[in-house]
Amino acid sequence: MRPAWRVADVRAAEEALMARLPEGTLMQRAAAGLARRCALLLEQVYGAHVTLLVGAGNNGGDALYAGAILARRGAAVTAVLLDPAKAHEEGLQALRQQGGRTADNPPATIDLLVDGIVGIGAKGGLRDAAAAALHKATDRGRRPTIVAVDVPSGVDVDTGDVPGKAVQADVTVTFGCLKPAHVVGPAAPLAGEVELVDIGLRPWLRADPAVLVPDRADIAEALPKHRPTDEKYTRGVVGVATGSKTYPGAAILSTAGALAGPTGMVRYAGTARQYVLQAHPSVIATDRITDAGRVQAWVIGSGLGTDAAAATALRTVLATSLPVVLDADALNLLVDGAMADLMRGRNAPMVLTPHDREFARLAGEAPGPDRVAAALKLAAHTNAVVLLKGDRTIVATPSGTAYANPTGSPALATGGTGDVLAGLLGSLLAGGLRPEVAAVTAAYLHGLAGREAARHGPVAAPDVAAALRPVLADLASPDAAAATHK
Numbered sequence: 001m002r003p004a005w006r007v008a009d010v011r012a013a014e015e016a017l018m019a020r021l022p023e024g025t026l027m028q029r030a031a032a033g034l035a036r037r038c039a040l041l042l043e044q045v046y047g048a049h050v051t052l053l054v055g056a057g058n059n060g061g062d063a064l065y066a067g068a069i070l071a072r073r074g075a076a077v078t079a080v081l082l083d084p085a086k087a088h089e090e091g092l093q094a095l096r097q098q099g100g101r102t103a104d105n106p107p108a109t110i111d112l113l114v115d116g117i118v119g120i121g122a123k124g125g126l127r128d129a130a131a132a133a134l135h136k137a138t139d140r141g142r143r144p145t146i147v148a149v150d151v152p153s154g155v156d157v158d159t160g161d162v163p164g165k166a167v168q169a170d171v172t173v174t175f176g177c178l179k180p181a182h183v184v185g186p187a188a189p190l191a192g193e194v195e196l197v198d199i200g201l202r203p204w205l206r207a208d209p210a211v212l213v214p215d216r217a218d219i220a221e222a223l224p225k226h227r228p229t230d231e232k233y234t235r236g237v238v239g240v241a242t243g244s245k246t247y248p249g250a251a252i253l254s255t256a257g258a259l260a261g262p263t264g265m266v267r268y269a270g271t272a273r274q275y276v277l278q279a280h281p282s283v284i285a286t287d288r289i290t291d292a293g294r295v296q297a298w299v300i301g302s303g304l305g306t307d308a309a310a311a312t313a314l315r316t317v318l319a320t321s322l323p324v325v326l327d328a329d330a331l332n333l334l335v336d337g338a339m340a341d342l343m344r345g346r347n348a349p350m351v352l353t354p355h356d357r358e359f360a361r362l363a364g365e366a367p368g369p370d371r372v373a374a375a376l377k378l379a380a381h382t383n384a385v386v387l388l389k390g391d392r393t394i395v396a397t398p399s400g401t402a403y404a405n406p407t408g409s410p411a412l413a414t415g416g417t418g419d420v421l422a423g424l425l426g427s428l429l430a431g432g433l434r435p436e437v438a439a440v441t442a443a444y445l446h447g448l449a450g451r452e453a454a455r456h457g458p459v460a461a462p463d464v465a466a467a468l469r470p471v472l473a474d475l476a477s478p479d480a481a482a483a484t485h486k
């Protein structure tokens, strides 16, 4: 897992580390890493045109020192100082010593633009002067490559919110550790590719990380391995109570998701039985949950409806002592609080899988700018693991741990993909994974499947279910456990 820390924790670690080092050491380390990446992005450093947007703090200092290194190697470096009186003095001196210059406006030619406007000291969206300079530097025939220093300026570093104008970077070079804005919320895609430069901070980061990001090896390790002694029941059986006469597609899609998972059998219980059997002959299907036979976990909700029969189905599932995935209409049925006693009485794990509108109905308010905090709050309140869907799906546990999925793809923004996710998640739960591990694994695989499906053209939900197979095959290959997230 790759951890991300909040600003206050980064500041505390920085202070502890700086106390043992000569002044300026950390900035030198940061600037060296930044300059190295900038040089790699330029075809040739000598003669390249580099512009630095330099703000009032140390973020601008990093940019100036990196600019000095590039200028020493022959780049034509121009610094646009957004607040000349507050620009990092020693950094500016270093740049000038290497032949760099300052200008009021971005020059006509820019190969590489370095965003040193603001880093972890940011408050609110980009200020007008910074936004205007950014506009002048980027709104031109050939947009320069943009490297953000530490974070793309204008984002909220702790939440990943983007409250106003912000930089869209191609690459972000960050120092010491990841921050939440690199991995959650609308800020994450603005960071582009994120490179973490080691400045020696890690041993001093003593607080719990704000959020954890799984990589490929984590997922490969979490997946249950088939054993030669296995038979269908030892691999776990998942029960799927989804769909209805009105929405049979949801039943087909959630069972498709479940069939791609690790369990040895999928049981379906509901009024879309005939449709499910037609689509998936290996499913054992009944009309009612009470007739379904033994399972190790239930998935309930997608396309179920919210009528009396749906409420009875939900009560039946909640009354079991089995792990349960609550999706879509099952979440809507929880809103009026009629099931609150049943929820409270449960010892077995529950995973709630809301999208933003379902979250708002359930929590009484939209997730808002801090999606991690919102998901954690609902998880604590319901004593369930919450999987809050989105580009960077969040998984939050009642005990306060949060994960951010890195594999999301906009290709998944199409009807029915959530049903596939719920089925897969149920299978992972029935396969014996802890609920948060099942949720993180399902979101990761689902995102990869969205990407895989998108390689072949426009994506519909059945394509995502089908793409889970090559994705799982790839992960199960012997070298997957050693690989890191690409």
Ligand SMILES: NC(=O)C1=CN([C@@H]2O[C@H](COP(=O)(O)OP(=O)(O)OC[C@H]3O[C@@H](n4cnc5c(N)ncnc54)[C@H](OP(=O)(O)O)[C@@H]3O)[C@@H](O)[C@H]2O)[C@@H](O)CC1
Residues within 6 Å of the ligand: 010, 011, 014, 026, 027, 030, 055, 056, 057, 058, 059, 060, 061, 062, 083, 117, 118, 119, 120, 121, 122, 123, 124, 125, 126, 127, 130, 149, 150, 151, 154, 175, 176, 199, 201
């Ligand atoms: N931590 C570490 O280990 C290391 C940290 N390092 C580096 O230091 C950086 C943090 O530096 P920092 O503390 O000086 O703050 P920083 O982000 O430059 O911002 C300061 C100024 O920006 C302004 N400003 C605020 N909001 C704004 C907005 N929305 N739009 C425009 N401007 C805005 C505001 O100005 P003011 O209000 O004062 O006029 C404020 O004073 C960090 O990100 C990393 O790059 C590395 O060198 C080494 C190791």
Ligand SMILES: Nc1ncnc2c1ncn2[C@@H]1O[C@H](COP(=O)(O)OP(=O)(O)O)[C@@H](O)[C@H]1O
Residues within 6 Å of the ligand: 328, 355, 389, 390, 391, 392, 393, 408, 409, 410, 411, 412, 413, 414, 415, 416, 417, 418, 419, 420, 421, 446
């Ligand atoms: N822009 C996006 N980028 C990445 N993933 C997305 C995006 N939009 C939606 N998704 C994913 O697609 C799925 C949609 O689920 P959901 O909203 O429940 O759809 P449905 O109810 O139609 O099945 C979720 O897994 C969500 O994380």
Ligand SMILES: [K+]
Residues within 6 Å of the ligand: 059, 115, 116, 117, 118, 119, 148, 149, 150, 151, 152, 153
């Ligand atoms: K920046």
